[in-house]
Every structure is written in structure tokens, then in C-alpha cells.
């Protein structure tokens with residue numbers, strides 16, 4: 264049994280698919296000899312060759328746009344954007360082509376590809392390196408958006424993303440790239456996308472989060488438990504398509520819900536979850552649904568970033584307010 | 590078949606790596622004070638750079654720092670050619686130019702140290718450091734358009750790395766600059782690497798300067814380790830821009846003697862002998878040799894310069910370290926001319942929470 268980190272689980276999944284499917288290609292900036300700036304593709308070029316693990320020229324519209332052409336030919340590009348903040352030159356390709364090739368050709372041409380990108384704050388990175396803009400991508404019809412929060416889920420979900428017949432944005436919470444280690448057998452077993460995970464069972468309130476914020480959410484749940492509040496904790500994991508059934512069932516059980524995300528508040532994925540709960544479960548609620556999120560500001564440079572990120576204290580405080588409703 | 594067009598790319602060098610002139614020097618070299626200024630600024634830039642890396646390594650700056658080691662002549666050269674009324678649109682290694690434009694060491698330390706105040710600097714119209722590669726090229730074209738529109742005799746300098754010239758924004762900026770004859774000078778720091786990707790893997794073109802040709806722009810190469818050559822080609826290009834004669838692309842040939850940033854480990858991909866060969870061509874030594882040969886520089890002056898730089902840098906570091914972190918409210922206060930109500934509510938919440946963040 265060897266325990267691996269979240270980023271090593273990404274590498275392990277990439278290696279597994281490269282090994283088992285000759286159509287899989289990995290490409291992006293610095294993914295070759297350097298193994299990616301975070302080392303997600305470490306050793307892959309040496310093992311699978313420059314033909315299959317390729318440094319692209321420095322151009323993200325190229326990375327997204329060429330992926331469309333390759334995918335249309337039955338290749339399975341797994342593209343890396345070096346940071347989420349640098350996807351945007353490729354945004355036109357994503358929204359106008361990747362997400363709709365299947366629809367516009369009535370299924371004749373498809374886009375089975377994966378775009379990976381590290382995202383999120385909390386590592387004292389320079390500007391543009393810390394944002395969480397998953398909602399921008401989840402808003403695009405035709406896209407799938409996945410965010411693992413543990414090594415095992417990173418491995419299983421990445422395998423599922425690569426094998427999926429449609430385009431997937433796979434966002435890697437870099438703050439927890441190396442936070443915990445887990446035993447992740449390299450057995451090639453995928454974890455289906457589109458399902459949320461109950462990480463902790465509880466009866467008093469449902470805490471919903473994803474990505475790196477799971478860490479603070481789980482810590483808050485532990486703190487709350489010592490104060491007699493029993494929180495159920497859900498890792499959404501797939502932002503799109505959203506597994507509302509799991510969240511709904513939990514909230515109908517607990518009657519309370521707090522949603523936690525690092526991204527800015529307005530039009531965030533939390534708003535979507537809250538709205539759907541209002542549609543489906545309003546009469547089961549004992550208290551208004553609350554959100555603990557990043558503010559509607561640009562991610563501040565890192566000296567202030569801890570004040571931007573949802574903290575354990577903010578989560579606990581909000582949960583307590585929610586519990587005050589009888 | 591008839592030939593319809595023919596192009597060539599010129600390379601300019603005045604001092605070889607030992608500081609020996611390879612051709613008659615440009616007239617400005619009679620200005621000894623200027624030559625000494627160029628040397629001092631390069632020396633100072635390198636000393637600052639060294640200190641910034643040490644601060645990062647010892648946890649006093651946090652974050653990341655992008656060094657300009659080995660590439661100082663490019664920035665010092667074009668920076669010295671700029672007039673105060675010109676505008677600089679830098680990328681992220683331009684300290685040698687920024688210092689000459691009133692941007693301070695403290696500004697730079699604040700920027701990399703995670704504090705937006707680092708962008709609130711004295712050069713009023715210059716752009717801040719730009720991280721999203723190549724995006725700045727279009728801003729420069731826009732500034733140049735404004736100068737042209739107002740019939741002002743001003744020029745813009747924009748910088749970019751070799752890797753950056755693969756981005757769409759770079760080509761789009763070149764194209765419009767050529768099309769509209771905009772008063773902009775594109776300086777490419779060809780330091781041979783885009784993080785781990787070598788120049789040769791970036792494009793099939795023999796030179797980056799020739800990318801200008803397709804846009805109808807003058808493109809030329811210069812020895813980017815020869816500050817005299819750098820100053821000379823920048824002078825000419827800026828003159829042309831200010832006189833309404835259009836844009837120029839300058840590909841400055843150098844070598845990144847440092848890691849990409851403090852987050853990088855170049856030993857993974859740069860081979861030691863290439864690095865050693867590049868050190869033999871670095872820009873400070875050759876100018877020092879030339880100055881010494883002219884009797885304009887000696888060891889005593891060198892030692893004095895070292896001490897002066899150390900003192901100035903230490904003072905800047907102290908000022909930086911003593912800079913209080915901005916208040917939490919600063920996160921909110923610069924987004925809009927007028928704070929929207931919902932944001933004001935969030936601001937209130939954040940300020941109330943204060944230090945409760947763990």
C-alpha cells in the first residue's frame with residue numbers, strides 16, 4: 264500500500280489512461296520535461312514519449328482550439344492549462360466550439376476532451392493565480408465541470424472525465440494538492456461524475472462545499488460537533504451536472520443548509536444550489552439557506568487573501584446563526 | 590515566377606562579450622556620464638534582484654519573484670532611451686527600466702510581496718506589471734492609438750518574452766500596429782526559455798524579429814547583452830515612433846541566467862554547460878571591461894557602487910518590511926468609482942470579522 268497525494272493521484276490517473284488508451288494525449292505548457300509547474304505530469308513524457316506528452320507553444324486559444332480538432336478525430340486530448348487564470352485566451356474556443364460541437368452537428372462530431380487546471384487561492388501566489396471561476400464554466404451549456412477534493416476522488420473522477428464522451432473541465436484545488444495522502448490503488452476504476460459525496464453524516468444541518476474549501480468545512484463540522492451541532496457534510500464534486508438529489512435528500516432531512524465556496528458570491532454555484540433547494544425543498548426548511556463565500560471582489564493579492572477565503576470561523580458563525588431559527 | 594517581396598533581419602552589436610567594440614560606437618557613447626549611468630543601473634538592478642530572491646527564500650517576501658538576472662541590459666537600455674512623456678507597458682522583468690521611470694524598489698517588493706500598493710507608483714501613465722502573457726501588447730497598441738489620435742509626439746514601449754510571442758494577443762497587436770502605423774515599440778526579451786520550453790520548441794521561425802515582417806513592421810535583432818546596442822536600437826525605434834514613422838519590433842537576444850521565478854527549478858531542464866556558456870556573455874562584465882579600458886571605471890568605483898547599492902537596497906527593504914498590510918476594507922474600495930450597496934454590505938461583514946479567519 265502506497266499513499267499518494269491529490270496531485271500524485273492526478274499523475275497516476277493520467278499514466279493509467281495513457282497506458283491503456285493509445286488515443287489519449289497529454290499536452291499543455293511545460294507538461295513535458297518539466298512535468299508541469301506543479302508536477303502533475305511528472306515523468307509522463309519520459310515514460311510515454313514526446314508524441315503523447317507534448318509541450319505546446321505558449322498559447323491557450325491553441326490549447327483549447329486544437330483540442331477540438333483532435334477530439335473530432337477520435338483522439339482524447341487531456342489538455343493542461345497552467346493556471347485557471349490563464350484559460351481565458353481559450354474561452355472563445357470553449358464556449359463557442361468545445362461545448363457545442365455535438366449539438367451543432369446533431370451528434371456527427373463530438374468533443375470528448377478534458378481540460379485540467381489548478382485553481383483556487385491560499386498559496387500566496389502572484390495575481391491571476393488564485394481565482395475560482397468555476398461558475399463561468401458551469402454556466403456554459405454542454406460543459407461538465409468536476410472538482411475533486413481528495414486523492415481517491417481525483418484519481419477516479421479524472422479517469423471518468425477522460426473516458427467521458429463529452430468535454431470536461433477538471434479543476435484541481437491546488438491548495439490541497441499535497442495536503443493529505445490516501446491509499447489509491449491504481450486499478451483503473453473510475454468514479455462516476457455527476458454524483459455528490461456525503462463525507463460526514465449528521466442530522467442538524469447540511470454543509471455543502473467543494474474543492475479546497477472542503478477542508479475548512481470539515482473542520483467547522485468537527486468544531487460544531489463539540490458544541491452539540493451535528494452537521495452533515497457534502498462534497499459536491501461535480502459542479503455540472505449537479506447531483507441535486509443527494510443535496511436535496513440531506514437538506515430535507517436536516518432542514519438547514521449552508522453552502523461554502525471560495526468563488527465570488529454573486530452568480531456563484533452556491534446561488535444555483537440555493538435556488539434549486541428553494542424550488543424543491545422550501546417547505547422542509549427551518550431556516551434560510553446561507554452562503555459563506557469569497558466576496559464579490561477581485562481575489563486580493565496574497566497579503567489579504569486569508570480575509571477573502573471562507574474560514575472555519577466564518578462557517579461556524581453562519582451555522583450558529585442558522586441554528587437560531589427554531 | 591516573379592519575386593514579389595524579399596526580407597532580411599539585421600542583428601546589431603557594438604561590444605563583444607569581452608567589451609571590445611565590433612564597430613564604431615554610436616555618438617551617444619561620447620557621453621561618458623550616460624555610459625556610467627547605464628552600468629550603474631544594470632549593477633543596481635542585479636543587486637536588487639539578488640536581494641529580492643534572498644527575501645523570498647528567507648520567507649520575508651512570501652510568494653514568488655521573477656528575476657531579471659542576465660537580462661538587465663535589455664531593460665536598462667530601452668529604459669534609458671525613453672522620455673518621461675513616453676509610456677511603458679511592461680511585462681514582469683522590467684525593473685531596469687522601471688527604476689529609471691521613478692518606480693521604486695519598494696514598489697516592486699510590495700507587488701511581489703502580495704500588496705496592490707506596489708502598482709500605485711509614481712510613473713503616472715505607465716502600466717503595472719502584467720502577468721497574463723501577451724495581453725499587455727494590445728494595451729500598448731491602445732495607448733499608442735491615443736497618442737496618434739491626439740497628434741502627440743510620444744511613444745509606447747511594450748515588452749514580452751520569447752514564449753509570449755506565440756500568443757494570439759501578440760500577433761493581433763503587431764498586426765494593428767503595422768496596419769495603423771502606431772507609435773509603439775515591441776521589445777522581445779528572447780531569453781531562450783519560456784519556463785521549461787526552449788525557444789526552438791516555441792516556433793519554426795528562425796527569428797522572432799521576423800514576425801514583424803508579416804505585420805508590415807520593421808523587425809530587427811539586437812545583442813540584448815550589449816547595453817550600447819540595446820540603447821542604440823531603442824533610440825532609433827522610439828525616434829521613428831515619435832516622428833509618426835510607425836512601430837518597430839526589437840528582438841533582444843539574451844539568456845535567462847536565473848530560474849524562471851523563485852517557484853521554478855531550472856536544473857530540471859537547463860543543462861549546466863549551456864548555462865555556463867551563457868554566463869560568459871552576460872551584460873555587466875562586457876560594459877565594465879569597456880569602461881575600464883576607457884579609463885572611466887576602476888575597482889574603487891566598483892566597490893563604492895557596491896556599497897551604495899547595498900545601502901539603498903537595505904533602506905528599501907526596511908521600508909517594505911515596515912509597510913503595514915492594507916486594511917481589509919481595501920479589498921473593496923477600489924473596484925468601482927462608487928461602492929455598490931451589496932458590496933458595501935460585504936465590506937461591512939469582512940471588516941467586522943476582522944482577524945477571525947482561521
Ligand SMILES: Cc1ncc(C[n+]2csc(CCOP(=O)(O)OP(=O)(O)O)c2C)c(N)n1
Nearest residue numbers: 292349720721722750751752753782783784
Ligand atoms: C496567458 C498566460 N499563460 C500562461 C502563463 C504562465 N506563464 C507565466 S510565465 C510563462 C512563460 C513565459 O515565457 P516568456 O514569454 O519567454 O517570458 P520569460 O518568462 O522567459 O521572460 C508562462 C507559461 C501566464 N502567465 N499567462
Ligand SMILES: [Mg+2]
Nearest residue numbers: 750751782783
Ligand atoms: Mg523567455
